[in-house]
Amino acid sequence: MSKAQIMNGNELISEAALVAGCRFYSGYPITPSSEIPEHLSKRMPEVGGVFIQFEDEIASAMAAVGASYAGYKSMTASSGPGISLKQEAIGLACMMELPLVVVNVMRGGPSTGLPTRVSQADVMQARWGTHGDHMIIAVAPETLLETYTETIRAFNMAEKYRTPVYILTDAVLAHLNGRVELPDPSELEIIDRTQPSVSPEEFNPYDVEKFGVVPPLPNKENFPKYRFHMTGLNKDKTGFPTVNKEAVEADEERMITKITDNIKDIESFEYYKMDDADLVVFAYGTNAAAARVAIDEARESGIKVGMFRPITLWPFPEKQVAELGKTFNKTIVTEINLGQMLYEVERVTQGNTEISTVLQASGVPIRPQQILDKIKEVS
């Protein structure tokens, strides 16, 4: 059973978060993400969860990390400048290995940029915004329904891999009101952090030897019973600081490989009209909707063109994109920025395909016609 609703992307993220089990939201007002805290300020108390508007972006991100430590599924949302301020907390969640969902309704920049306009210019910030070696998961939905389902998936991955996960949207998705057939919550898979099978006395928050690369973490019911220490310093299995070089190196590597070794579970992408294609367009997020229209129109005039659309942007779908490079002589990369994922496509395809681009950073969406013109030009 499903239920049709008229909702916008920000509201869909909020409702999906609740269905995923999020019971802690902390935020700070910023355009174009403010409908998320507005919606959750009403809804969170109704479900018995915690909503707090903090004094700044830093506090709101740190509070979400604190709530996750305390066993709650937590989320914070913002847009470019606010996400810049949240970076230290995201790094802390990486190091402490705490589940956390961060929404970035991208608006471009640098700095204040165009607060009410559209952009995909924070995709590299999502990957590398916080300092130090680390891995991150980021998803970029294209449609309203996908915004809902990817939010559920973001929480599931955060819990399963004890890691921060970004949801990257933009003002188009955030403010687009549309009819959405929401899936029945009972049909959705909801993943919760694994619970310790040992007594509180035997529990260590990073006991990799005993429990594998993603050890259990107490949920809100178990948290009061399990006493443990966490720090932003490099840590050993007990959660206490260490400077042992072998231990640090192994831990740094594990924090990355716990994600990259599970790429099959984390990756998500779409091949659109690729079966007979001899030209490929690489597009993601709302920009893929424009690419889709362009591809359909190009096919009407006989051009065999398809699209590869990563939904999980990070980790980057290296295997699939490398394959595209070997298969296609020509690739068009389009994104609403001056070329960011372009670097990844270039790196992975290693010169095997000739890359053309449709890039734009003017604050307006790329029109299908711009992509169609490029398709016609290179085909």
Place this chain on the structure above:
Amino acid sequence: MSTDYSKYLRMEKLPLYWCPGCGNGTVLKAMITAIDELGWKPEDIMMVSGIGCSSRATGYVDFHTIHTLHGRALPVATAIKMCHPGMHVITFSGDGDSTAIGGNHFIHACRRNIDLTVIIVDNWIYGMTGGQYSPLTPTGTKASTAPRGNIDPNFDIADLAKGAGATFIARESVAEPIKLKNAIKKGLQHKGMSVIDALSNCHIQWGRRNKYGDPVKLVDLIKEKTVTKTKAAKMTPEELAGKYVTGILHEDTIKKEYTEAYKELVEKAQN
């Protein structure tokens, strides 16, 4: 009756990492003794710290502990208290951590009047990073970033906390550890935001630059500079210049506590 400290400490983490004679240990002991007198169980206590020498205290106590980022203990503590209102949540951090980089969080936690006990180890300096001046480094004294003397005026933590809305404010020093313990104990018992300005000695980073490299001499100086609020009431502003007024400086039992207010909001939303 003496306190069995092993009930509250992670004994395997000792000896303390702090310099010999450091006031951090005295403040930590005062806190543990206060907890012992209240009969609180380690499993009901959550201790949160930021970054700095005193913030390492979370590693030594056998409570729920989290060592967060520079200045960020209060947002984390606020979140944990909201998630588990039944737990006793304490923060333990330095003067730079609490009033400089964490200053915004400090005033807003005071404003909310959330039930936290905030112990500020106020030793007038950034110790761990090498003696740079903090908002509490006495004006005119030297620091590694103020070789000719600090020109910055100071905060009065108690006035700051009161203006921001905290409902229990006390100041004591390591020179009088029993009084300090009693102040912390009252703060722990208070329902609302409690701020304890615990004056402490950093004879290494502040003292050595200001002719107080001897911890005993520095603790004596702190004692000399403190004056009880009863005595202070009879002193002129000129006599009080450069002094630190001690005692319970503010107590308000009327202002609503934040987790209580949130509980009422949830009840309203669910009816």
